[in-house]
Amino acid sequence: MYFEDVEKESQGSKRNRLIEKHYFAGVYKKSEDLWEEVLEYIDVVYDEDYLEHIYIMGDGASWIKSGVDVLGAKCHFVLDKFHLNQAIMRAIGHLGDSVSDARKAIYDGIRSEDKKQSIQSLT
Template structure:
C-alpha cells in the first residue's frame, strides 16, 4: 500500500494513494526463474485527502474483503508500506491486519546512513541487519551512533539521524517481518506505482487539478482491475438520474406542503372575521409561520 507524489513535494503538490490487495506470490515461469506474479490482485486508489477520506479508502478495501473472502477463516491481512501515517492507519480499519515495513525503504535508509564509511560500508550494513534480525533495538541504535560519530559532515549526520528515527518509528513493523512467517513476502510497491500512476501522471512534466488527478487515478485503477470505462459511465449516469429524481420528489413534496399551508391560511382568514385588525397581529404571525396553537 503506497502513496506516490505527483512531483517533488511543495505547497502546491498533492499525493495520490494506491493500494494493491493480493492473495499470494507465485513463480511465473520455469523452475529457477526469478520472475513472480501476484494472485488475486485488486487495486484501489485516488486522492482521498484528509483522515476521513483516507478511512473511506480503507473501508472500500474492507468491504471488498467481506464480499470476496470468508473472514472467519482469514488469519491475517498484512499492510506492507513505507510507514507513512495514511498506510499505517489501515490497521485501525482492516480486521486482523498487521503493518509490515517494506524492506526496500528500510534498506534505503540504512544505505544512506552508511555511505560515508566507504570500504567499511558493507560490514556496517551487515552488523545493522544482524542486530535487527536478533531483535536488538538498542544494538541497532548503538551501531548508528557509531556511524554518526564517524563523520564530520552535517548532511551525513542528518542522514544517520533520519535513519535512526525511521527505524524507531517503524520498529514494530520491522519485527512483524522478522517474527511472522507470513510477512516475509516482498513488496513490489515501486513497480506498481510506476506502472499504474507515474506512467500517466508524472513521468513527463504535467499540471493537474485535484479533481483531474483524482479522476485519472480512479480510471487507471479501473482499467488495472480489468473493468470497462463504459460500465463506470453507465453507473454514474444511473446514479445521477437517481439523484435528480430524488431532488424532484423533494421539491414536489415542498410545493404540496406550501400549497396546503396556503389553503389552511385562507380557511382561517375566512373563519376569523377581523383577522386583519391590529389586535390580531399575533395570530397572523402564527399563521404565516405555519405554527399551531397548543
C-alpha cells in the same frame, strides 16, 4: 492493490508475480474511505474467522498506516522492500567499510526464523 501471494514468474527467474491481485482506486475525501472499501472487499471475499493476518505494505506514509486502524487487530503495517532497504542504509551508512557486513547481518536476521536471537546477535 491487494494480492494473496507471490510466486516466481518462471523456474529460475528473479522476477515475481502477484497471485489473485485486486486493485482499489478512486478519489477519496479521507484515506479512511479507501480502507473502508478494502474492508468491505475482505468481508465479501473471505471468512474473517480464518484470516490470521492482513498486511499493509508501503512507504510508511500516514494515509497508508491509517489502514491498520480501519482493518483491525489482524492488520499489520510492513515497510516495502525498497523503503526497508532505504531505512537500513540510512541507519548504517556511517559505518564506512563495515556497511556491507552490517547490511548482510540485518538481512540474515530478517530472514531468520528466530527473530529474537537475530536481534541479540546484532547488539
